[in-house]
Structure formats: C-alpha cells, structure tokens
Amino acid sequence: MKKRIVFTGGGSAGHVTVNLALIPHFLEAGWEVAYIGSTNGIEKELVGVLASVRYVGISSGKLRRYFDWKNVTDPFRVTKGIWEAFRFLRAWKPDIIFSKGGFVSVPVVLGGWMNRLPVVIHESDLTPGLANRLSVPFASKVCVTFPETVHRLPASKGVYVGAVIRSELLNGSRESGISQCGFTPRKPVLLVMGGSLGARRINEVVRSQLQALLTDYQVVHICGKGQRDESLQQAGYRQYEYVTDEMPDLLAMADLVVSRAGSNAIFECLALRKPMLLIPLSKTASRGDQILNARSFEKRGFCEVLLEEDLSDTTFLQALKKLRENRSDLLRCMKEDTQADALTQVISLLKNTAS
Numbered sequence: 001m002k003k004r005i006v007f008t009g010g011g012s013a014g015h016v017t018v019n020l021a022l023i024p025h026f027l028e029a030g031w032e033v034a035y036i037g038s039t040n041g042i043e044k045e046l047v048g049v050l051a052s053v054r055y056v057g058i059s060s061g062k063l064r065r066y067f068d069w070k071n072v073t074d075p076f077r078v079t080k081g082i083w084e085a086f087r088f089l090r091a092w093k094p095d096i097i098f099s100k101g102g103f104v105s106v107p108v109v110l111g112g113w114m115n116r117l118p119v120v121i122h123e124s125d126l127t128p129g130l131a132n133r134l135s136v137p138f139a140s141k142v143c144v145t146f147p148e149t150v151h152r153l154p155a156s157k158g159v160y161v162g163a164v165i166r167s168e169l170l171n172g173s174r175e176s177g178i179s180q181c182g183f184t185p186r187k188p189v190l191l192v193m194g195g196s197l198g199a200r201r202i203n204e205v206v207r208s209q210l211q212a213l214l215t216d217y218q219v220v221h222i223c224g225k226g227q228r229d230e231s232l233q234q235a236g237y238r239q240y241e242y243v244t245d246e247m248p249d250l251l252a253m254a255d256l257v258v259s260r261a262g263s264n265a266i267f268e269c270l271a272l273r274k275p276m277l278l279i280p281l282s283k284t285a286s287r288g289d290q291i292l293n294a295r296s297f298e299k300r301g302f303c304e305v306l307l308e309e310d311l312s313d314t315t316f317l318q319a320l321k322k323l324r325e326n327r328s329d330l331l332r333c334m335k336e337d338t339q340a341d342a343l344t345q346v347i348s349l350l351k352n353t354a355s
C-alpha cells in the first residue's frame, strides 16, 4: 500500500510556502498527499494548482488575543474543524501529519493526536507562533529555521533544519524578469515586497518617493491585493498585486530588495544573495516576530533594518542609501553563510517518523 502524508497550514502564504516546497518530493516518491486547509483560505488557492493533491476544507476560526465579536462564534468553528479533521484522518489513515502552523493547523494536529498519528511541526519564525505553540505538546518533533529557536522549545523536540526554499525560486532568469517588466538591463532594479498580504505603509512611502527612486532605480513593486495604483503606471515602475510564477524571475533580476521580514521571504533573499532593507511588521500589528527575524539577520550582517515606527519618506531614502553603500559588505556576509540543506533534512525526518 502507498504511504500517505497530510500537510496542513494556512492563513497567509508564509504558512503554505514550505508545504509547496515539500509536496512535489513526496508525490515523486509515490506517496499519496492530502492537504487540510480552511474551506476558503489562501491555502486552497495556492495548493489548488497541484492536481494530484487531495484538498480537504475544514471549518476554522482564528485564535485572537484581542476583542472581536467573532471570538464568540470561533470556538464553535474550531470545535467543528477538530471533528472534521478527526473524521477525515480516521478514514484516510495517513502515516504522518506535517503542520506548518497558522490557525487552521491546530484542529488538524489535535485530530491527528486523537487518532494517534505522528505529527511533525515546522516553524519559520524565530519565535514560535501561537498555533504552533498550542500544537507542540502533540508533536514528536518541531523543525526550526533559526538556530536560536531550539532553546525556546521543550528539550528534545526542536530540530534545527534551516530554511526550506522552493527549488523553482533558485532558477529564475534576470533577462526574463527584465523583459516581463519592460525594463532595461542597464539600470539597477529595486524589488519592493510587502509580504504576502501587502503592506500599506511601505506602499505609501514608496509611492510618495517614487520620482526620487526612479532617478536611480527601476522599481518592481508587489503591493498586495487591490492595492495597484493605475495613475502611477510609467516606464521603470511595474506593479503586481501578488505574483506566483513570476517570482523566480523578479527575484533574479533584483539588485536590492525592500521587504517585510516574513521568514520565508527573507531566507529566499538570503539564498539568492539579495541585499535587503527590512521593514518588519510592527509590534502593535503582530507579536513582534518579524522584528526578531530582522534583528537576527542584521546581527549576521545580511540586511539593514528600519522599524515601522521610524519609517518616514526621509528615513526611507536614508536607509536605502545606506543599503546601497553597504551592498558589498552585506553580500560578503551572505556569501560566507552556509545554509543547511533543510529540504533534504525535513524529508528524511518525515520519512523516518512516519508510522
């Protein structure tokens, strides 16, 4: 009988991208793959392109630490999700569950534990997110991306594997990116990425300083769903709401990157040796995980950091100037970094843990 694996994770691209890197390897090895995500989440759209994966939508609710009327109904949705995940897992009988985090993953991990199935978790950020923290007691191992994270987990559960990068991202073409954007090969390219959900403050500052930026750079701007501004369309400025297949070429052609400090995005830039100016999501809008991700990269000499509370038109241009001046130092530090082969490590851990 074929081996079976269930992937889960969702809510933002950051909670799906590692799964997308791993799934093709299991399919090629002849495993049957199912993905449990929320009925209408971004994960459904992202995983939907993989024809051989069975997508199972469950009811899910957000685990909020602030007031919202949905806090009244969401516990019922989560309970329903646990029951749906439990029922599917009992019938499909996978050999292992791989959970990437995000609120939809908690009912799946619990459903797996109730069926006595082995669960392996993956954490991308330096500090584990709430969903993963709730899931840790039910998992046999937790794969982590930053070495520092191992000490934040119960003894013997944390395994440092490094960043899992989708292999297609390493095979982009600068020429093809330049031609897709209608750019010239003779002027440097600045790639601005607001994270998978976009970033309003970064969009505002880039747009308010667009003419100054266009003097030195051609700008490709991933601005988030519904955030394109048609009135700014001009030579040397290309806007995308969200990219899928174009990502490898856009990364390949970038000379410098301005980005949020979502873990996957910054490790992708590190792997591709792209000097970065990181503007992490603020502590008021998150648990501050991006600030710690960014500070860890800064300490290792991979990036410049500008906190959102300090972000203004002036500080943005100053930080960009500093990035350009320090480009060769940042590149040297990045080249000295030898990343572990996380993909192979996670695959063999999953195969060895499968019942």
Ligand SMILES: CC(=O)N[C@H]1[C@@H](OP(=O)(O)OP(=O)(O)OC[C@H]2O[C@@H](n3ccc(=O)[nH]c3=O)[C@H](O)[C@@H]2O)O[C@H](CO)[C@@H](O)[C@@H]1O
Binding pocket: 012, 013, 014, 015, 017, 124, 125, 193, 194, 195, 196, 197, 222, 241, 242, 243, 244, 247, 260, 261, 262, 263, 264, 265, 266, 268, 281, 286, 289, 290
């Ligand atoms: C607001 C929020 O909660 N952000 C979190 C979310 O970020 P977010 O979802 O932005 O996640 P990451 O930056 O980690 O990863 C984004 C992924 O989407 C890809 N991509 C992005 C834009 C695009 O147009 N196309 C595309 O393919 C990137 O290449 C990358 O692989 O998960 C991260 C990983 O847990 C966390 O560090 C972030 O704090």
